[in-house]
Amino acid sequence: MYKKDVIISQGSRTLLENIIAAACYTIALFCIYQIVIALEHVVGYAYIGTTSVMLGLRFSISKNYRFNFKANRFRDMSAIGLIEWGDWIKYDELNYVAVFLNAKDFYEVNLWYDENRRFNLSNYAELDDALMGAKEITQLLALDLYDAGTDPYNGRWEEVQVK
Template identity: 30%
Template sequence: MKEDYISIAETPKPLWQTIIAALAFTAALGIIIASFLYNILNLSNFKTIATMTESVIYLTAIGIGFSRQKRIYVDIKASKFKTATEIGPFKIGKWTTINNYEYVSIFLQLLADGTYIFEVNLWYNNNKHFKLYEKDNFEDALNIAYNLSEELNIDLLDATIANDYKWIDKEALKQKVI
């Protein structure tokens, strides 16, 4: 059965980041349990309790930083999209209605450090756009843009060269990929 929405995710986190996140969350939980047991036995040492609380906050922030992932959901039937931040099974995001899908574009964005990144945008409502994806690899960005444009049955624009925008022939691209 085909899903009613398209999900576009960042590249999965490397294993080492997942391990660090798991260790940070485990250590934070251990400190919470130790703090609870310590408080039952001795309520008089406020400095120790404050240090434990501070450690839990830092470890939780590290765990979130290493496990957080951005995912975009596009609900085709309901004409909505949602940017969600996911930390394990928890998802934070809000659905927004899109009217009149127009096209998907790929363009080259200069970053502050002088490097470039490819951005994939969904254009709608005459001049509004939603940034779906960014990656330093053109092939990955093109794959995401192509798949989305095929699902939504809209055009695909290559805007990677300034002032030289070109509509991509999706049929020719499909033949090249297959």
């Protein structure tokens, strides 16, 4: 018997993030209009427009992960509104979820699969938030949790009750 497919979602963006993204896209459209109509200060408007689009993408893209256990694959998806894109990645076995402190002082939650392959599910500024997020993911996927964030030199396996 197969487990049901699981979707892990970052969730929708906040109202403030949506307003900032809309403002950035509006500035980018204004810059395109000025480039096409006025033909003055083309380089400056192109720079501001490109920067606005990139900043708008930063505030509007959300991340989702979809696991298809029947086909042994998962999909790392990015979405803007209803538009989604991402690649399916085949795996033989999901091993565990790990939390550790990276070089930029953020706690990473990684999914390890096929013995030595991994990808980053999320980043957190606080250890408690990272462990709570990792525990929710391990419960959804019925995996073990390795905590290397509390003590990086002496990692430990956490007991997580599967729902």
